[in-house]
Amino acid sequence: MTLSVIGDRWSLLILRDLFRGVRRFEELRKDLGIAKNILSDRLSKLHQAGIVEQQPYQVKPIRNEYFLTRKGRDLSPSLIALMHWGDRWYADGEPPTILTHSLCDTALEQITHCPTCNVPVNTEQISSRPGGRQHLSKSA
Amino acid sequence: MTLSVIGDRWSLLILRDLFRGVRRFEELRKDLGIAKNILSDRLSKLHQAGIVEQQPYQVKPIRNEYFLTRKGRDLSPSLIALMHWGDRWYADGEPPTILTHSLCDTALEQITHCPTCNVPVNTEQISSRPGGRQHLSKSA
């Protein structure tokens, strides 16, 4: 389910841009180098999925700005984690986008946390246990 | 860069399965319902990208098991975050995969953390500040 919404070459990129505050069609298109029809299609799919909202900023010829909904903003931990991964493994200079705490402007970290032990957990200490249904999967 | 590696319909799903301990070609194929040629292609691309390793478990006809490398395991925060998102917004029962702390078997959480304020940061308090290059982007 999750990947049927964001599992293509563009959706995550579009979401990242929206997350960074890019709002308009043409800005997105230029920044990403995406074809207009694809951008149009992705935005409407993300809209249908309830991840993106449109708000007109002018009406004469109707022109929308695109925003993340709550559901869309809720993807931010995933985006942050992916950006961190990119920074770590493909870094060749400055990180592309720095996410900061709006209250103090410090760059944020993402940690995996164990609520019982109350400690950060590194990758080597993670086990996985299959649960019931599979939401990540297409067919779920 | 990041999305040129994992930004397609299958790669993240394959990684999730490897992360859960699925190891063999046929297991992956059955679990995901992916075509064999695509699975073969994705595994070799992930291998080239240094995310997946193969280790033969028999030699007569060579048969490999697939494992995540360090770089691959390093994607776990992203996968965890995506799974959480799926659980939250598409939940219709049990979560599909539960990730636990191997030391105490508690289900893990992912938190965004401000090292200055030393508090968890919720989505509404995140700002973004563009940096230099763009690693998430294809063209970077």
Add this chain to the structure above:
DNA sequence: CACGTAAGTTGCAAAAAGCAACCGACTAAA
């Protein structure tokens, strides 16, 4: 009026994905 721009849509070509059949090297069963 002639241009330019933002946000699309349409039509066609190219690339990627899906599907079914085949293959090689074995193993197990009759």
Add this chain to the structure above:
DNA sequence: TTTAGTCGGTTGCTTTTTGCAACTTACGTG
């Protein structure tokens, strides 16, 4: 010792998805 079955692929062909260029609508500018 044929015969069938499995695993991990590859090959060839069809369908779907992308990408690109051109066109459109409704303005605003000089």
